[in-house]
Amino acid sequence: xxxxxxxxxxxxxxxxxxxxxxxxxxxxxxxxxxxxxxxxxxxxxxxxxxxxxxxxxxxxxxxxxxxxxxxxxxxxxxxxxxxxxxxxxxxxxxxxxxxxxxxxxxxxxxxxxxxxxxxxxxxxxxxxxxxxxxxxxxxxxxxxxxxxxxxxxxxx
Numbered sequence: 001x002x003x004x005x006x007x008x009x010x011x012x013x014x015x016x017x018x019x020x021x022x023x024x025x026x027x028x029x030x031x032x033x034x035x036x037x038x039x040x041x042x043x044x045x046x047x048x049x050x051x052x053x054x055x056x057x058x059x060x061x062x063x064x065x066x067x068x069x070x071x072x073x074x075x076x077x078x079x080x081x082x083x084x085x086x087x088x089x090x091x092x093x094x095x096x097x098x099x100x101x102x103x104x105x106x107x108x109x110x111x112x113x114x115x116x117x118x119x120x121x122x123x124x125x126x127x128x129x130x131x132x133x134x135x136x137x138x139x140x141x142x143x144x145x146x147x148x149x150x151x152x153x154x155x156x
Contacts, residue, residue, distance in 0.1 A: 003112050004102075006102045006103065006104045006108070006109075006112060007102055007103075007109060007112045008102050010098070010152065010153075011100065011102060011149070012112075013152075014145070014148045015113060016113065017148070018145070018148050020110070020145070021110050021113060021114065021118065023141055023144075024107075024109075024110055024141065025110075025120075027134070027137050027138065027141065028107075028122060029121075030123070031123035031124055031125060031130065031133075031137075032121065032123070032124065033124060033130075034084065034124025034125055034126055035085060035126035035127070036085055038085060038125075040063075040082065040125075042058050044131070045058075045065055046058075046065070048131065048132050049065070049139075051132075052135065052136060054067070054069075054078065055069075056079070056080070062081065063081065063082040063083070064079065064080070064081045065079065066090075067079075068092075071146060071150075072146070072149075072150040073095060073153075074094065074095045074149065074150075074153075075092075075093075075095070076093055076094075077090075077091065077103070078090070078091055078139070078142060079091075084124075085124050085125050086123070086124045087122060087125070087134060087135075088105045088106075088107065088122055089105065089106050089138045090103065090104055090105040090108075091103045091104070091106075091142055095153070098153055106141075107120045107121075
């Protein structure tokens, strides 16, 4: 699999222009504590997303939640996997007209953008409140990505 299969040049340009790397770094540095003993329920995960106007469904026995949805002529998917209270937040972006298809975990996107030169970390949580705040920040970054994608392709 090539870099372009996950991160197409147009999307990479958008992410660079919005300072995605620094914004994601700020999130993983802000949420650098986790408590493996804290167990979050599937219900709390689903409710947290609902509170942010997103619907996610549990997709496997593991703690992986995701959902597809259309917005501004694009199809997006958001997903999170949780292991040891570390969160991997991933996105997919699809648009046939502009031949856009790709995405990945935020950390993977940073690695692809920097040719694996920046060490990354994944954000974690230690209680329900820290989980809710973390998801709010990750979703906010996703919404900024959507906004920038929409603006970029409206000009095309």
